[in-house]
Amino acid sequence: MKLLHTADWHIGRTLNGYSLLDEQENAFEQILNIAKAEQVDGIVIAGDIYDRAIPSTNAVTALDKMLKTINLDNHIPIYAISGNHDGAKRLNFGNEWMEESDLYLNTLLSEAFTPIETPEAQIFMLPFFDPMDARVYYQQQGMDEEDVKNIRGIGEAMNLVISDMVKLFDPNKKHLLITHFTVAPSAEEELELTSETTSKVGGLATLTVNTFNDFDYVMLGHIHTRFASPSEDIRYPGSPVKFNVKEAKIKAHGKGVDIVEITDNQITHTFKEITPKTDLHVLSETWETLTDPKFYKAQPIKKDWFAITVKDFDRSKHVNVRAKMQEIYGTVVELDYENIKRDQEIATSQANLSELSPDTIVDQFFKTITGKDLSDDQKQLVDSIFVDLGKED
Incomplete structure (x- = not known):
């Protein structure tokens, strides 16, 4: 069995006001060509399909065309989940009849406990969720109220979810997981690589690889570089497009997808690069x-x-x-x-601010902004203002 693993399409994203839709459509064409050349058995999209919960009309139209081209025109199964950027309930529309053409789209926690069964593997599709989603789900399953209250963090919620998935394992098949979270090698190693929001990985609570020990392979989304992958069998493919200047600075990271090949003896991954239309x-x-x-x-x-x-x-x-x-x-x-010199001057003046007189602070501020000293007339004006303020006190 062979799967193409991609994530973080962020359809509808802009770069400082410039639309990235042409870039995203070009990347999609390359993804499709790679899938056809590799003769994959399915395409995995591990979350953040759209860039926002309520996508633009152009974004919806573009994604609709992409999914139709993959699934209906080329008859390639799709295994997709929602990420933290997606509107889960909006994206969930029509997922029941989509499955008739092998387009599987999970956006709700409750859907994660029905694995997709193939001759070789069970594919569990776990969309992004937060602890409140877990509390609501387990309350609906009849969990004791006190136990529900104890689901405080994503780590506790994820352990419950994974343990319930493991109960569904077929021992004769490989067990694959598709999900959208920050996963670090260990609790001591907090990731510092670029994601879609900040340099500290998007603001999502960090899980560790030990959480997913029961799975043979985990296909992740959320972090935009494959070099953030915490292990050989827990992988980020990275985003297919550069979304910000931080990502562009890390030229060695490249953009692309993983080809994941599952055999009886092993699971391997091969990175396939995508060439940007406009770099x-x-x-x-x-x-x-x-x-x-x-x-x-x-x-x-x-x-x-x-x-x-x-x-x-x-x-x-x-x-x-x-x-x-x-x-x-x-x-x-x-x-x-x-301006290194000016930045140093600002840092020095800020450090010594408490030691300066008010008129000196104004003088330094003026010089920082204009590059010039206050004139004699301006100094007299500043001095008179502070004198008047002193009288009011």
Whole structure:
């Protein structure tokens, strides 16, 4: 049995106001071509199919076309779950009749306890859920009220869920799990890799690999790089598209999907790379370098996207910086400035703020913003203001 493992499509995502839909559709075409070339028995989408709970019309139309192309036109089964970005109840619409064409879509905790049965494996599909979802579910199952109250964190909830899944195991088959959470190698090792929201992995509580010891293989979603995978048999494929500058900076991570092959003796995974239609490049150089033809002509200008940081920048010497950068490079999705000396001055002044007089603080603030000292007239005005304020006290 062979499966294509992908996750975190985030259909409808934008990058600083720029639509990523063309990028996502291009990545989808490559995913489909990989699936056909590898002759997979199914495509796994491990959560965050949409970017938001209430997706745009364009996002809904795009996903509808993608799923139809995979499932109806090419007759490839789909095993999909909702992630923390998806609207579970909205995405759940029509899932019963979808299964008639082997399109399995789980968005509710209650659906996770009915595995998909294939000749080789049982595929458990566990969508993103929180402890409250678990409390509601187990209360409906007749659990004692005090025991329900003890489900406080996601770790306690997940242990209950996994133990109930294990009761359903067929000992003659492999046991696969599709889910959408942060999973670390151990409690002592907290992940610090890029995800879709923050550099500390999206704000979801961290689980550990020990939680999933009973499964032969776990196909995860949520973290956007495969290098966050906590073990060889608990894997993130990463997102198929670069969604932010942090992801673009980590060039070695690449984007793609995993091909997971299940045999009687082992389960293996092979990464298949996806080539971006419009790549995102991160440049951090001085103004002189950025405007030097020798430098910028070596870049894919007017073709790809750029996130630019101007180093050692003096605002007083330049106007219409964005316009100039766009004239040279084309689409600039992010423009930032870095002045090491000024940043150090700000840090020093903040550290010594309590030791400075009010008029000195105003003087330093003015210099930080404008790069100039207060004039004599401005100093007199500031002084008179503080004198008047002192009288009011």
